[in-house]
Amino acid sequence: MTESGFAPVHVGVLVVALVVAVLEIAATWRVLVKASRPGWGVIIPIYNVYLWLKVAGRPGWWLVLYLIPGVNVIVHLVVSIDVARSFDKGTMFGVGLWLLPWIGIPILGFGSARYVDANPSA
Template sequence: MGLISLLLFILWVIGMWKVFEKAGEPGWASLIPFYNLWVLVRIARKPWWWFFTFFIPLANLVFLFLLSLGVAQKFGQPFIFGIALFFFPFIFYLIIGFSDMRYQR
């Protein structure tokens, strides 16, 4: 089970790295805890204070869901893609990162 978790984590990091680069952010930022969340909030073009909502239990899940929808929207994807991004980030960040999807400012 630990090996599967490690593999999924590695896939997620690779996907995030590519997504960050597509959005004009440094890919290495995806490796730094908390800072990667700060950058992801900027990529989704959400207010700066959203970052702090991720430290509130239960509210963090709601805002992470909304953040996933925001990231999907910024890459021109529909609502259902944002839902999939929330539940399966290790797959859908890879799809964004390695596809021809473009970041829309």
């Protein structure tokens, strides 16, 4: 059996992956715009994490914590919960956002969630 018989399957997987990636970028773009941040920032590596920290109301230097193995997992959980709270969602939604971002981010971006300033003094 030749591998060429599996080519349509590979193309199908690639198409699905591209569609999911585009939807996630669009959803995250919408989340950033709702939070009065530049939506285009989602496509810039590292800067997108910085913007996500700002949406969560966390300081930019927390970006360094993402570079520490093990600590980054906990930091991302805290940031996910803070992002959920910034959109007036509960802690469990934040945990879901941490575990299943491909579901939570579109809910925030395309749903009726409204941004509540996470840190009005900053």
